[in-house]
Amino acid sequence: WPPHVEEVLGTLEAAGFQAFVVGGGVRDRLLERPCHDYDVATDARPAQVAALFERTIPTGIRHGTVTVLPASASGLPVEVTTFRVEDGYSDGRHPDRVRFTNRIEADLARRDFTVNAMAMDTAGRLVDPFGGAQDLVRRRIRAVGEAAERFAEDGLRILRGLRFAAELGFTLDPATQAAMERETHRLGRISLERIGQELARIARAGWGPVADALARGPYLHQLPPPWPNLYPGFARLAGLPAHLAAWPRAVRRSAPWSEEERQAASLAVWAFAAGCPPETAAALARAVRWPVRIGRLATRALAAMADDPAGFSPVQWRFALWREHPPALAIACRLLDWWERPDGPCPRMASYKSYAAQQPLRHIGDLAVDGRTLLALGLQGPAIGQVRERLVEAILRGDVANDPAELMPLARRWAAEAEEAQ
Ligand code: ATP
Numbered sequence: 246w247p248p249h250v251e252e253v254l255g256t257l258e259a260a261g262f263q264a265f266v267v268g269g270g271v272r273d274r275l276l277e278r279p280c281h282d283y284d285v286a287t288d289a290r291p292a293q294v295a296a297l298f299e300r301t302i303p304t305g306i307r308h309g310t311v312t313v314l315p316a317s318a319s320g321l322p323v324e325v326t327t328f329r330v331e332d333g334y335s336d337g338r339h340p341d342r343v344r345f346t347n348r349i350e351a352d353l354a355r356r357d358f359t360v361n362a363m364a365m366d367t368a369g370r371l372v373d374p375f376g377g378a379q380d381l382v383r384r385r386i387r388a389v390g391e392a393a394e395r396f397a398e399d400g401l402r403i404l405r406g407l408r409f410a411a412e413l414g415f416t417l418d419p420a421t422q423a424a425m426e427r428e429t430h431r432l433g434r435i436s437l438e439r440i441g442q443e444l445a446r447i448a449r450a451g452w453g454p455v456a457d458a459l460a461r462g463p464y465l466h467q468l469p470p471p472w473p474n475l476y477p478g479f480a481r482l483a484g485l486p487a488h489l490a491a492w493p494r495a496v497r498r499s500a501p502w503s504e505e506e507r508q509a510a511s512l513a514v515w516a517f518a519a520g521c522p523p524e525t526a527a528a529l530a531r532a533v534r535w536p537v538r539i540g541r542l543a544t545r546a547l548a549a550m551a552d553d554p555a556g557f558s559p560v561q562w563r564f565a566l567w568r569e570h571p572p573a574l575a576i577a578c579r580l581l582d583w584w585e586r587p588d589g590p591c592p593r594m595a596s597y598k599s600y601a602a603q604q605p606l607r608h609i610g611d612l613a614v615d616g617r618t619l620l621a622l623g624l625q626g627p628a629i630g631q632v633r634e635r636l637v638e639a640i641l642r643g644d645v646a647n648d649p650a651e652l653m654p655l656a657r658r659w660a661a662e663a664e665e666a667q
């Protein structure tokens with residue numbers, strides 16, 4: 246194991262506890278695939294784990310998970326979870342109760358697939374009660390225990406199974422596949438984000454038999470709308486390695502976005518990546534019962550992306566900031582920058598910030614000439630509004646400043662013209 250993992254295992258063992266690498270770390274090691282996130286399982290209780298290490302985060306104390314932060318600068322955090330068994334699952338996704346146990350085998354039994362249900366200690370001793378190693382050799386995804394039951398407990402496992410098959414290039418064990426197809430109605434209870442993450446990983450893994458099965462099988466019809474319509478567009482994601490997975494990080498870096506803006510951005514990115522029309526974002530918001538205004542913000546962001554701000558002149562920027570909802574424009578800029586260069590600079594966002602800061606006028610109420618002044622010039626009714634709009638345009642074009650001394654001559658001229666016209 247890498248040194249930072251060995252250190253965690255060694256510390257737990259030295260204190261008299263059992264300690265194993267579990268799940269993906271074991272699977273990937275046996276497959277000689279790179280692995281970047283290691284999970285450790287132990288019979289030490291969360292408080293005991295926390296007491297053994299200098300720096301820890303109580304990630305999910307109730308579920309038994311403590312994140313151990315590295316002692317050395319070169320290390321990485323490791324999640325240490327107390328052996329546990331689960332039951333309940335009344336929401337079709339999460340266990341109602343978890344109980345700690347002292348037996349690694351009991352912990353492995355709650356895991357989804359045999360290839361993910363193996364444990365290995367520092368000495369390299371493998372604990373494999375469900376035949377995971379053999380399934381690795383046969384390149385097969387098979388549920389631990391009674392497949393239909395496992396998918397009924399947690400519907401997300403259906404998509405995880407397809408995703409592992411796609412990523413590892415494995416086939417689905419026939420009984421497991423049959424259960425997946427029978428239990429597809431469970432997908433309706435899974436959150437948008439989790440579905441999106443799995444679908445994106447399947448799409449990214451390429452269009453093998455799994456993508457085919459997904460496209461032709463019963464799965465998609467069971468996803469909450471609008472996923473079935475969105476899905477064909479996911480083919481476009483296959484050529485964008487790691488792209489979509491990095492988006493949440495990009496959003497986080499775009500502080501200080503509000504939670505609402507973050508949610509809207511995450512809707513927009515899916516619809517954009519899948520090449521869907523802007524209204525899809527509103528449908529996505531409805532599907533997950535997010536507030537309507539989030540869907541609307543995402544839709545506006547997608548619409549703003551259609552005319553790429555990258556080529557805007559200063560005048561175009563000022564008009565865009567006036568006409569479009571600025572947060573929607575900001576999301577559009579960030580998303581397009583990221584799309585072009587995920588880790589590169591953000592030229593659109595930089596322009597957005599600088600033009601937003603210099604915007605001469607944000608609201609009609611900020612106009613330096615008010616309605617009463619125009620009324621005094623002899624203007625009436627709708628003409629007042631029209632003149633104010635023309636003044637705004639003159640300011641945005643850069644012809645005049647938002648200053649009565651510059652605006653009044655224009656207003657007087659237009660008032661005189663209006664009178665003549667009557
Ligand atoms: P990867 O990190 O490549 O997605 P992984 O196997 O490490 O693969 P994780 O989601 O990191 O997957 O989960 C770690 C382990 O936890 C899995 O290997 C599996 O044993 C268990 N696990 C995770 N999610 C579930 C689930 N929904 N149901 C049952 N077991 C799960």
Ligand code: MG
Binds near residue numbers: 269282
């Ligand atoms: Mg993992």
